[in-house]
Amino acid sequence: MVKQERAARTRRSLIQAAAEVFAEQGFVPASLGAISKRAGVSNGALHFHFANKNMLAEAVETEAAEAVRRLTEAARARQGNSLQSVVDATHDLMRSLLQDAIVRGGFELAGDMQRRTKSPLRSEWRQWVEDSLRAAQRAGVLAEGVSAAEAARVVVAATVGLEVLGGADPSWLSRQNVTRFWEMLLPRIADRRRLGTLVCAGSRPPAAPSESAPGQSQ
Template identity: 35%
Template structure:
């Protein structure tokens, strides 16, 4: 039992160290030797648990996906206000991206390792789709295409991740959290930005042309 616990701790330490490198530097430039040194674990022990860099990256992506699914399971469910729940889901995802290097690594590895099956968006897109399906006929305004809202969610989270990376690299003031910024954006989106008193007689197509 003690040996199994020690092995589990070693794997966890290696995954956390790898996540930091994959998140910051990407898959291509990260090496097992750098991970081994940062984790304070010998190369022999590393390759015993993860024979290749692909194996280690797979493990990081799986762990990032598990953390994401577990977090979304804790988001409050309100069957009468699925759109509100959707906003909460995106805020939780932004929080995870900001706080968990292993989640950010999973998101980046998804883009950089096309052949992998551990796709980070696949851990939350089904939830988004389900909520939008429920929102149709409930709190989603009539005439709004759920697919357009889904695309908006993807863009918002992509933007949140990009801003987080700017903050961690020192290119942006990190004083305001990504979750807080995304909340402000949702207030704008849900209220709309066009002044109806000034746009009467002008179609939506004209406003965005």
């Protein structure tokens, strides 16, 4: 049991370290030596758990996808299949990119064209946004003439753009930036009778001051 627990801790440390290194350097420049050093384990211990860098990257992406799944499910549990759930989930996703190295590393891998590997992260996020906006359209929350599919394309494009820009400048991921995005978009896509019920800053208060990016106020 002790050995199993130690092995599980080592594996977790390696995934965390790999996510940090991938987020900072990208997949191709990242070395297994740098990852094992960051994790505080030997190269032999790394190879015991992961035969190569691709396997490490897959483990990071799997955990990142699970984290994104949890936040979208939580947003839907709070708000149902609604436009507000999409607003909340975008805030939660940007906060995760700021605070969670695994999510950040997973999205870095998802956007790395040199890997030539299809990532579940962006496709699952896109599908969740599309499904939620279709449900909002059926409920009459979207403005007349607004297509759920087209609105989803705008939301996904904006959030992926913020994610990419946030890799170099975390201020792009701030709650303030995401709020401004929704302040501009919601009047265009939401039914005017429902607009006053929607909270651009997200329906939950910020969890902690650390949510803010450097130099940004809430």
